[in-house]
Amino acid sequence: MGNLTTQLGRLLTLALGGLFLAKGSSFAEDAGNLYNTNFDINAGLKYFERQCSRCHGFDAKGNDETGAPDLTSRLARASSEVGLFNIIRTGIPGTAMLPVAADLPDTQVWQLVAYIGSLSTDPANIDLPGSVASGASVFTNKGDCSSCHMVDGQGGRLGPDLSRVGERRSPEELLSDMLNPHTDVAPRWWTMRVTDMDGVVREGLRMNEDSFSLRIMDEELNLWSYPKNQIASFERVEASTMPSYTQTLSDSEIDDLVAYLFSLRKEN
Amino acid sequence: MNKFSLLLCGTFLTLPVQAQEEPFQTVITPAFSPVTWERLVNAESEPENWMMYSGTLDSQRYSRLDQINTDNVTELEMKWSYQIPVIDRAETVPTVVDGVMFITEAPSNLTAVDARTGRVYWRYDHELPEDLRICCGRNNRGVAILGETLFMSTLDAHLVAIDARTGNVLWDVEVADYEAGYSKTAAPLIVKDKVVTGIAGGEFGIRGFIDAYDPVTGELEWRTYAVPGPGEPGNDSWSGDSWKTGGAATWITGSYDPDLNLIYWGTGNPGPDWNGDVRLGDNLYSDSALALNGDTGEIAWHFQFTPHDVHDYDSIQVPILADIEYQGSTRKVMMWANRNAFFYTIDRETGEFLEGEAYATQTWAQGLDPNGRPIPTPGMAPTYEGILVSPPIVGATNWYSPAYSQQTGLFYVTSFDGEQEFFKRDEDYEEGERFTGGGGRYNQPMDAFHSSIRAINPATAEIEWEFPIMPRSSAGITTTAGGIVFTGSADGYFFALDAASGEELWHISLGARVHAAPMTYAIDGQQFVTIASGNVVYTFGLKED
Numbered sequence: 049m050g051n052l053t054t055q056l057g058r059l060l061t062l063a064l065g066g067l068f069l070a071k072g073s074s075f076a077e078d079a080g081n082l083y084n085t086n087f088d089i090n091a092g093l094k095y096f097e098r099q100c101s102r103c104h105g106f107d108a109k110g111n112d113e114t115g116a117p118d119l120t121s122r123l124a125r126a127s128s129e130v131g132l133f134n135i136i137r138t139g140i141p142g143t144a145m146l147p148v149a150a151d152l153p154d155t156q157v158w159q160l161v162a163y164i165g166s167l168s169t170d171p172a173n174i175d176l177p178g179s180v181a182s183g184a185s186v187f188t189n190k191g192d193c194s195s196c197h198m199v200d201g202q203g204g205r206l207g208p209d210l211s212r213v214g215e216r217r218s219p220e221e222l223l224s225d226m227l228n229p230h231t232d233v234a235p236r237w238w239t240m241r242v243t244d245m246d247g248v249v250r251e252g253l254r255m256n257e258d259s260f261s262l263r264i265m266d267e268e269l270n271l272w273s274y275p276k277n278q279i280a281s282f283e284r285v286e287a288s289t290m291p292s293y294t295q296t297l298s299d300s301e302i303d304d305l306v307a308y309l310f311s312l313r314k315e316n
Numbered sequence: 317m318n319k320f321s322l323l324l325c326g327t328f329l330t331l332p333v334q335a336q337e338e339p340f341q342t343v344i345t346p347a348f349s350p351v352t353w354e355r356l357v358n359a360e361s362e363p364e365n366w367m368m369y370s371g372t373l374d375s376q377r378y379s380r381l382d383q384i385n386t387d388n389v390t391e392l393e394m395k396w397s398y399q400i401p402v403i404d405r406a407e408t409v410p411t412v413v414d415g416v417m418f419i420t421e422a423p424s425n426l427t428a429v430d431a432r433t434g435r436v437y438w439r440y441d442h443e444l445p446e447d448l449r450i451c452c453g454r455n456n457r458g459v460a461i462l463g464e465t466l467f468m469s470t471l472d473a474h475l476v477a478i479d480a481r482t483g484n485v486l487w488d489v490e491v492a493d494y495e496a497g498y499s500k501t502a503a504p505l506i507v508k509d510k511v512v513t514g515i516a517g518g519e520f521g522i523r524g525f526i527d528a529y530d531p532v533t534g535e536l537e538w539r540t541y542a543v544p545g546p547g548e549p550g551n552d553s554w555s556g557d558s559w560k561t562g563g564a565a566t567w568i569t570g571s572y573d574p575d576l577n578l579i580y581w582g583t584g585n586p587g588p589d590w591n592g593d594v595r596l597g598d599n600l601y602s603d604s605a606l607a608l609n610g611d612t613g614e615i616a617w618h619f620q621f622t623p624h625d626v627h628d629y630d631s632i633q634v635p636i637l638a639d640i641e642y643q644g645s646t647r648k649v650m651m652w653a654n655r656n657a658f659f660y661t662i663d664r665e666t667g668e669f670l671e672g673e674a675y676a677t678q679t680w681a682q683g684l685d686p687n688g689r690p691i692p693t694p695g696m697a698p699t700y701e702g703i704l705v706s707p708p709i710v711g712a713t714n715w716y717s718p719a720y721s722q723q724t725g726l727f728y729v730t731s732f733d734g735e736q737e738f739f740k741r742d743e744d745y746e747e748g749e750r751f752t753g754g755g756g757r758y759n760q761p762m763d764a765f766h767s768s769i770r771a772i773n774p775a776t777a778e779i780e781w782e783f784p785i786m787p788r789s790s791a792g793i794t795t796t797a798g799g800i801v802f803t804g805s806a807d808g809y810f811f812a813l814d815a816a817s818g819e820e821l822w823h824i825s826l827g828a829r830v831h832a833a834p835m836t837y838a839i840d841g842q843q844f845v846t847i848a849s850g851n852v853v854y855t856f857g858l859k860e861d
Contacts, residue, residue: 094741097739097741097754097755098743098749098750099749099750101755102451102452102519103452103453105755106737106755106756106757107757112762113710113788113806113829114453115453139446142402143454146446146447146448146450149447149749234761235761235763238763257763257786258786258805258809259784259785259786259807259809260809260811260825
């Protein structure tokens with residue numbers, strides 16, 4: 049219980065830290081979005097829920113079926129607020145991304161831009177308590193993260209490539225990933241246990257599973273592909289193979305790791 | 317050797333060896349012949365053609381073709397593919413008439429190809445405004461044909477008549493105002509001398525209807541609203557003026573019984589989808605099956621599957637009509653696996669509920685009462701904070717076609733076991749704007765859920781077998797006298813199951829999601845089966861020696 053309290057406390061501290069340490073808005077300085085107050089973000093949220101959520105999802109995480117992208121991390125088609133504004137205003141020709149109503153005031157489009165912007169964390173607005181340099185050291189040394197994870201082509205293959213993890217995970221999420229790795233494990237990192245017709249059991253990361261076959265990578269990094277109708281059985285383990293770092297790393301080392309991971313972006 | 321190479325041989329007198337080896341001479345005859353109403357009524361007896369969206373007026377999607385069967389289906393090979401030149405998902409079910417295939421494409425286009433080779437005769441590109449109001453993608457699912465005219469729905473809520481030989485537009489009528497949120501995606505249905513068609517827009521507070529048009533002039537013959545107006549029976553099932561924005565869109569093709577002269581058509585969710593507070597009452601005829609007089613459109617009976625729906629459980633499924641043995645006698649029934657996760661067998665003469673059971677995971681109802689009315693589970697309505705409910709918004713099934721085999725007597729449906737958090741929001745209606753009153757959110761990755769093909773005995777509503785596939789499939793089903801169930805999957809497979817046992821017989825990876833139903837046809841005695849995957853239409857046939 050004490051452990052949980054500590055974890056919650058850390059998350060709260062980080063969240064509040066993010067709030068209080070946010071640097072002043074840079075939007076006004078570059079004359080970008082002038083409508084980015086909490087009121088505007090909330091107005092954008094309401095518009096989003098009504099007009100956009102059918103395709104992009106109520107949580108804006110996208111939908112493979114409709115092809116609508118996840119809007120909570122880096123946007124592939126818009127690198128700036130103006131770019132996002134233009135897409136919302138004019139749509140994307142030849143796709144299901146239609147323009148907003150022609151008579152929708154620019155103000156409301158900017159509010160929508162502000163809401164979408166609020167879904168991802170702008171690193172310029174965040175000061176984290178940890179040290180990036182120390183975190184990099186923990187990553188490769190004491191934490192031994194690099195034995196499983198790659199960054200910029202260096203490291204192991206048994207976990208997600210983290211070269212740009214800062215673009216898709218907030219500091220709060222990164223912290224949670226390290227403390228509670230079994231929460232919200234992406235299907236790619238589930239484990240599959242396959243028993244073949246001869247009774248041989250083989251286990252590996254679930255690289256892909258479809259209706260008629262599955263592919264895994266075992267601990268020795270061997271790639272296996274099995275037709276489902278040619279194996280005796282298979283079993284999914286919907287948990288992470290990553291350990292929790294609550295016992296092995298100190299609070300400050302975890303802070304450093306969060307700072308390091310959050311710094312991992314394309315521009316860095 | 318195909319006909320084209322034979323032609324070349326004849327013309328240039330080359331390749332004498334091949335010409336000598338050809339065991340028989342094929343005479344090329346003109347393709348296509350007019351499709352009369354009599355042909356449509358008797359479509360089952362010319363299984364070499366697929367002359368309407370669901371194959372036959374009873375929508376069984378059961379073909380008498382048996383050249384491809386359980387013994388040789390493993391010998392299937394791809395004969396041709398046709399790449400739709402628009403990158404979007406294809407939901408088309410092609411129509412084939414005497415060797416010509418008509419393929420609808422996103423957003424609202426139509427192509428005629430040689431059904432033997434996939435090579436194009438003509439294309440029709442429908443011009444669309446830029447400010448469409450569509451809820452869920454740019455789709456078109458197929459055409460209807462009568463005489464030499466094709467009838468197609470368009471996203472700007474028009475009905476277009478197109479010459480089957482040339483692709484020329486014969487007429488183009490506005491069915492409803494797209495700026496008010498109306499659109500059209502489904503194939504129309506020919507009923508005698510009329511073109512019967514529905515409307516989409518259930519997420520925009522429209523008032524749903526079913527229309528019948530004169531096939532020659534495009535004039536509206538009758539319109540039956542799926543939401544009754546003041547003074548009409550059922551209007552009092554809507555509080556206040558909520559009927560005006562009541563939805564009940566009719567966005568998938570219905571069926572027809574020539575003997576009873578009844579049209580059967582499903583209706584969609586009441587508007588707004590997830591906030592029922594503003595439309596108290598049963599909200600007739602949302603989420604219902606309507607039986608309409610084939611001449612007048614008058615409602616003969618209705619069966620509401622989900623009264624006062626707050627989960628977007630559209631009854632937008634193709635009604636399947638069959639005469640089955642039920643409790644010792646032959647009964648004219650309609651079978652319906654609903655988005656709300658219940659399967660129903662209903663007397664199609666009267667609308668009487670006969671059988672009903674859940675066929676997929678559901679938590680919103682405690683069951684069905686003796687009249688087939690659901691008994692809602694308390695506390696399952698969407699809230700501002702969100703509440704977890706099965707099935708999710710996309711439903712236990714949806715618009716994609718089920719099938720019924722006359723051989724096995726089983727009903728086949730693509731089903732989904734999932735759950736989703738449902739949210740309620742307060743929204744004011746504004747014409748042309750979305751009017752949904754909430755939405756949904758998955759709490760788990762899609763791979764954590766389950767899809768399967770389920771075979772249901774309509775006499776008992778019991779599941780006879782199921783075949784698991786990855787979630788969440790939106791492929792329709794076709795079954796044949798060859799004892800096969802053909803369907804596809806979300807992960808891009810096209811596959812064949814044994815219709816009696818559900819055993820896997822054959823599969824092929826096509827690489828892109830199957831959003832459409834297969835269909836089958838024959839030319840010169842050779843059976844083909846066609847499926848759209850991604851934006852490509854593939855046609856398969858047995859290997860030739």
